[in-house]
Amino acid sequence: MPTPDIGPSYDRDLIDDGHVDMDALKRSSVRGAAVNFGAQSFKFVIQFLYQIVIMRLLAPRDFGLVAMAAPIMAFVSMFADMGLSQAMVQRPHITHKQLNFLFWFSAGVSGALGLATIALAPVVGWFYGEPKVTPIVMALGVVLFVSGIQSQPSALLTRRMEFGKLAAINLVSLALGLGTGIAAALIGCGYWSLVITPTVSVFASLIPVWRAARWVPTRPQRAEGVRGMIGFGGNLTIFNTMNFFARNLDNILIGRVWGDVPLGFYDRAYKILLLPLTQIVWPLSAVVLPTLSRALHDPALYRRAFLRMFEAVLLFTYPGTLFAMCASQQIILIVFGARWLAVAPLFSVLAISGLFALASNAAAWLYPSQDRTREMRNWGAVSSAILVASFIIGLPWGVLGVAVSYSAFTLLQGPLCWWWATRRGPVALRDFLAAFAPHAYAGMAAMISVSALQEILPQGAGSLVLLFAASHIAYGGALACMPHGRRLFADLWAQARHLGLHKGEAP
DSSP states (O other), rough: OOOOTTTTTTTTTTETTTEEOOOHHHHHHHHHHHHHHHHHHHHHHHHHHHHHHHHHHHOHHHHHHHHHHHHHOOOHHHHTTTTTTHHHSSOOOOHHHHHHHHHHHHHHHHHHHHHHHOOOOOHHHHHHHHHTHHHHHHHHHHHHHHHHHHHHHHHHHTTTOOOOHHHHHHHHHHHHHHHHHHHHHTTTTTTHHHHHHHHHHHHHHHHHHHHHTOOOOSSSHHHHHHHHHHHHEEEHHHHHHHHHHHHHHHHHHHHHHHHHHHHHHHHHHHHHHHHHIIIIIIHHHHHHHHHHHHHHTTTHHHHHHOOOOOHHHHHHHHHHHHHHHHHHHHHIEEEEEIITHHHHHHHHHHHHHHHHHHHHHHHTTTHHHHHHHHHHHHHHHHHHHHHHHHHHHGGGGGHHHHHHHHHHHHHHHHHHHHHTTSSSOOOOHHHHHHHHHHHHHHHHHHHHHHHHHHHHOOHHHHHHHHHHHHHHHHHHHHHSSHHHHHHHHHHHHHHHHHHHTTTOOOO
């Protein structure tokens, strides 16, 4: 089987003798962002509908049981890939031997971790004092291994900017998983429905991802140039390990101290809040990393690309998040049912941290695209210490105490994160703040509009639609009143027209 250089051969529309074709890069990044946004918008809708259905079929205890296992799986899964997927995407050139080494290394690690997870599952059940958690962890250990062996072909598709193929695979596998999970809940599988959903999704995507990648590994062998990639991935893994404690220790502590039902309420509030991040911001990173990495040699281009993507994230997530924060009680009551009303105050408080998290996640794009993962690792230590302290301080006051303390500490952690990420590189703190400030003002306008309308509108599904529309109209209108906002809209419109003019071209 031929073993071509996977850099120039597959990226020929972007790289020519070591130089980036700026027009091709721009078209690919705009096309990729458009494809990802469309796919993720659809995924957001079907996942939100899934949440409505599954929360009406299952009890808080069911979600609490799976939430007990989730942090363990999140922790172990960080080591399955070792950051090597991002390392492969970030490098300007990569050979078959290098990719082959990365695959076998990743597959070996994920296989060992999957077996270790299954073996240690009884310890997890003992820790929580809940034997039902043990088989859940065992089942998710199998999912971990299957996810690991498809990480490199998925990264290869990302490297080529073949986002349409990835989007189609992810949408179909997600729909199969969600549909199977709902069917399982309907026939009385209880909390196992929540385990079946990711299991089916992962297995459904396995063969399509490998077929789309058009690459087959050969026997394991050493390769030159992988030491730097392992170092790159190692720093990312250390950062993710520390970030894990900042994002999951709250679930572990609540499950241990307060039990499965309070954890079920907290988990639902947090998961609903994370939908904009998981369905819009995180997948956009697949477009951002290769785009920024290839534009790094041109600081002005890099800065413009980053700031436009950053503002696009805020534009497409802030109005909806602010609407949900202000109208949380109505949303929970009407959409999910009265038994979930305890989620409403938790969501409103956690949404404050979510607003900062959206901006901080975008700031984190700067590290890997500039090969600054060592600094990212160091920031992870500081950030994790801040957020872990917030969980411990708030824990004695129950789940609401944890939520309040977490959001309060995020007010400190967010700006510090932005400063740390912009200390070096083409994007300065003043650039970041200049882009963020208009959206802060627009967010205030959206909050005022939604809060005022709630006072005069009757409760009901129709009112929620009006409040949702009012949030977006007020946000967009406030931006349009500012020169910066008008430039943003003009630029996005120009990009959309540019994409339309080139939609017939081969990617």
